Amino acid sequence: MTSTPQTTQPPPRKHLLDVLRFGAAFAVVVYHFTATPTASQYWGTEVSTLFEGLNQVSRYGWLAVEAFFVISGFAILWSSQGRTPAQFTGSRAGRLYPGLWACVLATAVLQTFWSGGRELSLRDTLLNLTMAPDVFGAELSQVVYWTLLVELKFYVLVGVLMLFGALTRVRALTLALAWPAAGMLVQGFGYPEVAEHLVVRHSVYFGIGMVLFLLWQDVTAHRDQTVPDGVARRALLVDLGALALLLGLSVDRVTTSAHQASGLQGVPVHGGVAVAVLLAVVGAVWLAVQPWATLHNRHLAALCVLAGALTYPLYLVHTQFGWAVTELLSSNGYGTWTALTAATAVSMLLAAAIYYAVERPFATRLRRAVTSALTPDLARRPLTPRVPDDSVHHGRDAIAQVQQSRVAA
Template sequence: MTTDPLTRSLHEDPTMPASPAPDRPRLAALDGLRLLAALAVLAYHYTAIDQEFWGHPATQEFPQLSLLTRYGYLGVELFFVISGFVILMTAYGRSLPAFVASRISRLYPAYWAAVLLTVALQAFWDGGRRVDPVDALVNLTMLQEAWGVTDVQGAFWTLWVELKFYLLIGVLLALGEVTRHRALAFALLWPVLAQLARASDAALLESLLITSWAPYFAGGMLLYLLHREGPDLLVLLGIGLNVVLAVHQATRYADTVAPRHSDAPASQVVVALLVVLLFALVHACSTGPLARLDQAWLTTAGALTYPLYLVHGQFGFFVIDTLSGRVDSHVVLALATSLSLLLAWAVHRLVERPLHAPMRRAVRRSLSGR
């Protein structure tokens, strides 16, 4: 879903060389699961949300398909669970400068490319999101949410959530080496403290603790502890706690927020079952029966996931806006998906691979003062 130890996350590139470590096995199935999550989000955006590019709600264009894809937004929640798993894996045995360097070099090259490509697209296409030049520059920082600046692509909101999660892990690293006890305490207490911040109207603390999404990240962290050290009562209870909290968040979201984006209602029962399935899939792909899969195509899938997530929005909508009403809708859907995959491959091959290692080394040297 690299020169880093064999880790996988929403922003990892599994085709980069890595140094094997006995407690960090290759988890190819997790790469494939990441791509599945990205494709679920893509399908949701193209076939289930209310947007003008088809000329009417997408659910009218795909009445049968949208019965399934209306739940595709849960691909984001799956990303967060996977991220909790792999970022804790990354933090084990790593210094704070090394962790920061790995995150910056992983996130920014592909992201910068996606922002610049999107701005170039908007220069001649009057659909989709339009931002002025200054706002486009702010987008290059990935901090635009903090300044209330419009994302050049709608899906970019999750990157701000991820950055805050990385900040929390950075604080954990700054306090000392990541150990089982510290990681366990963090994953158990974080979602509870985040909810207390919300209940007490502590807006800044609630934002920093990413209250709505904390159970997904924390649950993923505990799944990593289960993977690393085997069954343990507190770990299992913690996973159960975070699954319950995630189900609560997801069902409330399905009832209150999801209807603002789609005229296709989401069943709370289905959402609850899917959230439980998300955690079960991450466990199956990391510790369970799927963990032994090692097909090469899964590695390629993992490499394309992050750039695909970054570019699929505006570029797919451009194809839909240009061709809908003139070409069969299923062909348009296939072309929009194909263009997104092609751009994802280009960004990975021409930007991520050549820039990742030099940037990581440069950032680490700067942070280490040598």
């Protein structure tokens, strides 16, 4: 990473990273529908019995959230390159808030017709629109929204660092290592509440993603011979050392989380299997950003980009609507697999509707408005070219990507 913003053309989009993100979101959907105690309430029976075979796998679906954090660490560090703090803030606001607002309001409408879901007050509903209802003690509109505040804290840390200059290699590596270390120190000194605010349980995953980005960047520089060989080798050794340290910490985190998941679900969730899944995720992220991971078939590329675009709204909207469909159909005698298929299909259709009706037309407008508000002289300054914006729950406009693919083809 250089000490000044990059001015080169954006690198090719990593289509397999889009696929990986969508796969993680789909894993969360299946987990919530077939493995959680809440799902058992709507099915009317224990999901571990109802989905005996599928549950053996879906009980590990909570690891998809850790996968999101790893991908986010990689993608946010990537997307910050060549951006000013105002542009970075605008990109995050434009990508996150339109979809969130639509999901919160849609869920509020659902709650007026369905008594089985979370019945939020008007105050709590409005506070969910902030993306940080936890801060105000409000009930979450949908269960997955707790992760949004975790992501938001990461964005704030990155944004604060950008205020002091470009996000250089040293600053990025410091954030990746110091954030988990600070949380552990605070926890060790007997301040678990403060450690929770520092998201000590999840910061290590963002760190892994950031170090993967540095490693990817340094491997690329070494392959392209854009830096002296000795410098490249030292950088790679530092990257690998930092990655090994963070992976070691993550093993402890995942093992502890697996034990907690066993208690939550009431079924065995093996720590060794959870660790293997996490390591597979890290390996998959690395493979997804290799040069061959960019698809040149425009139709396949467009499909991957669309999958990436649907990831965020699918993640946000699926629980309450999916459980409503589950309860409606299962209580009226429909088969288990019919109800599960319908709940998943409704979640996908709602995600598509939110993307096409809300995110696509309003995300760019909000991004520009926020960037302009934070940069009054924006009209007089040239914008810096940016790299693709492929964060955990986030991606660039799918139509723009399809058009770019067609032009390239």
